[in-house]
Amino acid sequence: MVRAGEIVETEAYIGPEDRASHAYGGKHTPRNAAEWMVGGHVYIYLVYGMYFQLNISTGKEGNPECVLIRALEPAHDKFDKAELLPAAPHKSSALNQPANGPGKLCRYLKLDKSFYGEDVTESKRLWLEDHGVRVPHAKIVAGPRVGIDYAGVHWAAVPWRFSIKGNPAVSRQ
DNA sequence: TTAAGGATCTCCT
DNA sequence: GGAGATCCTTAAA
Numbered sequence: 001m002v003r004a005g006e007i008v009e010t011e012a013y014i015g016p017e018d019r020a021s022h023a024y025g026g027k028h029t030p031r032n033a034a035e036w037m038v039g040g041h042v043y044i045y046l047v048y049g050m051y052f053q054l055n056i057s058t059g060k061e062g063n064p065e066c067v068l069i070r071a072l073e074p075a076h077d078k079f080d081k082a083e084l085l086p087a088a089p090h091k092s093s094a095l096n097q098p099a100n101g102p103g104k105l106c107r108y109l110k111l112d113k114s115f116y117g118e119d120v121t122e123s124k125r126l127w128l129e130d131h132g133v134r135v136p137h138a139k140i141v142a143g144p145r146v147g148i149d150y151a152g153v154h155w156a157a158v159p160w161r162f163s164i165k166g167n168p169a170v171s172r173q
Numbered sequence: 174t175t176a177a178g179g180a181t182c183t184c185c186t
Numbered sequence: 187g188g189a190g191a192t193c194c195t196t197a198a199a
Contacts, residue, residue, distance in 0.1 A: 011194075020194070031181060049178030051195050068194065103195050147194045171195095 003109050005099055006133070009071035009163035009170045011145045013055070015064030020151035023064030034117045035064045042118040042126065044111060051103030052111055056120060056128075070146070070161075072099035072108065073169035101171040139165045146172065 013021040015035070022032040022045075034043035035057055043055035043066055059065030099108040106112075111126070120127050142159040149156050163170045 013194085022194090027182095029182075045194090046178095046180055047193055048195050049180070049193085051178095053194060055194090070194085101195070145194070150193085 004075040004129075005072035005108075005169075006075070006131075007069055007071075008073050008167045009069075009161070011068040011070055011162070012160040013066050013068060015059070018151075019155040020145060020148040021064065021066075026064075028064075032064070035066050036062060037117065039065075040119055040121045042115050042120060044106070044113060044116050046113070047103075052106035052113075053102040054106055054109075054111055054115075068102065069105060070102045071163070071169050071171045072105050073167060074099055074108065097169055100169045135164055141165045141173075 013023075013035075015021055015023040016026045018024055021035075022029075023035050028036060031045060032043070034041050035055070037043075037057050038061045039056075039058045041057045043057055044052055045055075047053055054069045055066040056069065057064075057066045097104075099105040109126070115126055118126055141163050143161050143163075144157050144159055145161045163173075166173070
């Protein structure tokens with residue numbers, strides 16, 4: 001079973017300077033080690049005890065830069081809806097938008113810690129494809145990142161969250 | 174608005 | 187090594 005979709009929402013995190021980043025101040029821990037890898041490596045981690053978040057490193061080795069993938073517009077022909085939420089499918093919005101948030105996105109793609117440090121340029125189970133879609137700049141919205149109020153007024157306000165305007169799969173318009 | 178839930182980090186001993 | 191706070195969310199009410 002292949003799960004696929006178009007990335008419609010991302011956030012940028014730039015290592016040492018960015019107080020919202022796990023690598024703020026040059027912090028290097030076992031948890032965020034993947035953030036320090038060369039671009040193309042998966043940095044996945046657990047938040048709130050139950051949800052994973054998918055990041056992909058973008059910097060050079062030793063530069064903790066990464067992009068958080070926040071939302072995906074599913075490729076409808078490639079997934080089986082019944083498989084998503086066996087418990088209460090008819091009630092859940094997950095049916096219509098199974099990947100409109102970082103936690104749901106990982107559930108949709110069946111990602112977990114086993115993907116930690118995966119190289120998306122080499123991996124056979126997780127990779128990116130360029131379908132030649134070029135989103136017009138006018139349709140790209142930049143805004144403040146989500147859930148990082150703890151980072152202080154400055155870093156919480158930086159417009160480093162990018163999403164596609166009006167796309168229903170975006171977690172927040 | 175709130176609880177769920179567990180790993181991780183930060184101090185402290 | 188151990189306790190306590192915190193956390194880039196979600197779904198239900």
